[in-house]
Amino acid sequence: MDLISRTRAAVWHPCTQMKELDAVPPLAVARGEGAWLIDTDGRRYLDAISSWWVNLFGHCNPRINAAISDQLTKIEHVMLAGATHAPVVELSERLGRLTGLGHAFYASDGASATEIALKMSAHYWRNTGKPGKNGFISLQNGYHGETVGALSVTDIPLFKATYEALLRPTVQVPTPDARLAEPGESAEAWALRCADVLDAHLAEHAAATAALILEPLVQGAAGMAMYHPAYLTRARELCDQYEVHLIADEIAVGFGRTGTMFAFEQACASLPQAGERGQSGALRAQTGSIRPDFICLSKGLTGGYLPLSVVLTTDEIYAAFYGDATARGFLHSHSYTGNPLACRAAAAVLDIFEHDKVIAANRIKAIEFTKLLDEVRAHRRVRHFRHLGMIWAFDVADAGPAFATRFHHAALARGVFIRPIGHTVYVMPPYIVDAGAMRLLADALLACLGEAGV
Ligand SMILES: *Cc1c(COP(=O)(O)O)cnc(C)c1O
Numbered sequence: 001m002d003l004i005s006r007t008r009a010a011v012w013h014p015c016t017q018m019k020e021l022d023a024v025p026p027l028a029v030a031r032g033e034g035a036w037l038i039d040t041d042g043r044r045y046l047d048a049i050s051s052w053w054v055n056l057f058g059h060c061n062p063r064i065n066a067a068i069s070d071q072l073t074k075i076e077h078v079m080l081a082g083a084t085h086a087p088v089v090e091l092s093e094r095l096g097r098l099t100g101l102g103h104a105f106y107a108s109d110g111a112s113a114t115e116i117a118l119k120m121s122a123h124y125w126r127n128t129g130k131p132g133k134n135g136f137i138s139l140q141n142g143y144h145g146e147t148v149g150a151l152s153v154t155d156i157p158l159f160k161a162t163y164e165a166l167l168r169p170t171v172q173v174p175t176p177d178a179r180l181a182e183p184g185e186s187a188e189a190w191a192l193r194c195a196d197v198l199d200a201h202l203a204e205h206a207a208a209t210a211a212l213i214l215e216p217l218v219q220g221a222a223g224m225a226m227y228h229p230a231y232l233t234r235a236r237e238l239c240d241q242y243e244v245h246l247i248a249d250e251i252a253v254g255f256g257r258t259g260t261m262f263a264f265e266q267a268c269a270s271l272p273q274a275g276e277r278g279q280s281g282a283l284r285a286q287t288g289s290i291r292p293d294f295i296c297l298s299k300g301l302t303g304g305y306l307p308l309s310v311v312l313t314t315d316e317i318y319a320a321f322y323g324d325a326t327a328r329g330f331l332h333s334h335s336y337t338g339n340p341l342a343c344r345a346a347a348a349v350l351d352i353f354e355h356d357k358v359i360a361a362n363r364i365k366a367i368e369f370t371k372l373l374d375e376v377r378a379h380r381r382v383r384h385f386r387h388l389g390m391i392w393a394f395d396v397a398d399a400g401p402a403f404a405t406r407f408h409h410a411a412l413a414r415g416v417f418i419r420p421i422g423h424t425v426y427v428m429p430p431y432i433v434d435a436g437a438m439r440l441l442a443d444a445l446l447a448c449l450g451e452a453g454v
């Protein structure tokens with residue numbers, strides 16, 4: 001039996017109606033090489049969405065491979081309760097310096113990081129004598145993972161509705177998604193109007209609210225919805241004012257995706273006064289960014305190599321758990337917490353960022369690729385073309401119900417692996433894409449848009 005038949009028979013694929021696999025076989029990948037996936041017949045496909053947004057520096061990256069191989073000769077895994085090791089200590093120190101948040105708690109995937117941040121936030125309020133602060137607010141169309149707690153703060157009906165009976169009620173406030181601004185309204189003005197709704201909600205419910213969780217700047221699973229950083233600035237101010245934690249879910253946008261190492265860095269610590277706001281909606285020169293109370297990281301953390309996630313938080317929150325009573329501590333755990341191989345991969349990723357000055361290099365790459373997309377942006381079917389850092393997205397007009405599948409297939413035929421979300425096409429390439437790959441990708445997008453039946 002071939003691999004496709006065997007996978008249908010034995011593997012239950014994620015986020016998939018398995019019956020559809022009969023008509024749409026998965027790509028049988030034999031190898032990876034840089035930004036390319038190579039199937040069992042030797043055909044090459046550009047991994048234009050970085051294998052669900054996790055891959056930063058390509059498949060089989062020699063430097064990450066070397067770090068993991070080296071670690072394999074030392075210790076592959078040891079439990080992190082009652083033991084520690086250099087890879088987890090070094091990674092925690094480095095992430096602490098990068099985020100300004102001093103303590104790192106590890107898990108294995110993004111959804112678990114969400115669970116940890118939610119539990120830690122509510123537990124903090126309990127430890128500080130406010131057990132009633134245990135509710136959560138998230139943004140409309142937000143995505144924070146699929147486990148029951150994470151799904152409770154997720155707002156994507158396709159993933160959530162079926163399990164509604166299992167979930168804890170949470171509150172969703174309007175999304176600052178710039179596409180929803182009134183005609184003639186700036187993205188910033190719309191973001192601030194949305195923040196007013198958050199203000200009104202907190203004014204009434206802060207005493208029952210532990211935290212606001214959001215994806216800074218880009219709501220990925222909603223279809224790469226982008227919004228103005230003024231929302232984050234205002235959310236930070238409101239969370240301070242009403243004593244509510246701000247959880248930055250940077251699982252997708254962390255590690256340079258939005259053009260800065262972390263997306264929250266693009267939100268200034270304070271907004272200009274009303275009169276100072278420019279016509280263009282541009283903010284006053286940055287005077288230091290906001291800092292969330294918790295940041296959740298995963299996806300790019302290991303460069304797409306191994307499942308690892310982390311929640312970083314402030315010394316103040318950490319201190320509220322520190323004491324003589326065991327139950328005051330955060331007794332959450334996962335068997336593979338702080339896995340040494342994964343931590344070494346993550347450290348190798350940070351080395352590459354530093355050594356290759358990746359953030360600066362990406363800035364130039366992004367300008368070049370945006371230029372290559374001129375014709376796509378101008379295409380008659382393209383709406384709301386948007387770009388931030390190493391993410392590009394647009395909505396497609398006249399898209400039928402099976403648009404995503406048809407576009408996926410048309411792109412595969414042109415050597416590009418891409419999976420639209422509904423009628424939104426997005427590109428999130430590994431940072432190592434070269435000029436030739438970007439050209440191929442731009443040409444493929446344009447050709448697929450024009451193809452009959454797509
Ligand atoms: C992918 C994602 C998650 C969930 O991460 P998993 O590793 O898939 O559990 C949570 N939040 C955001 C913003 C994500 O993009």
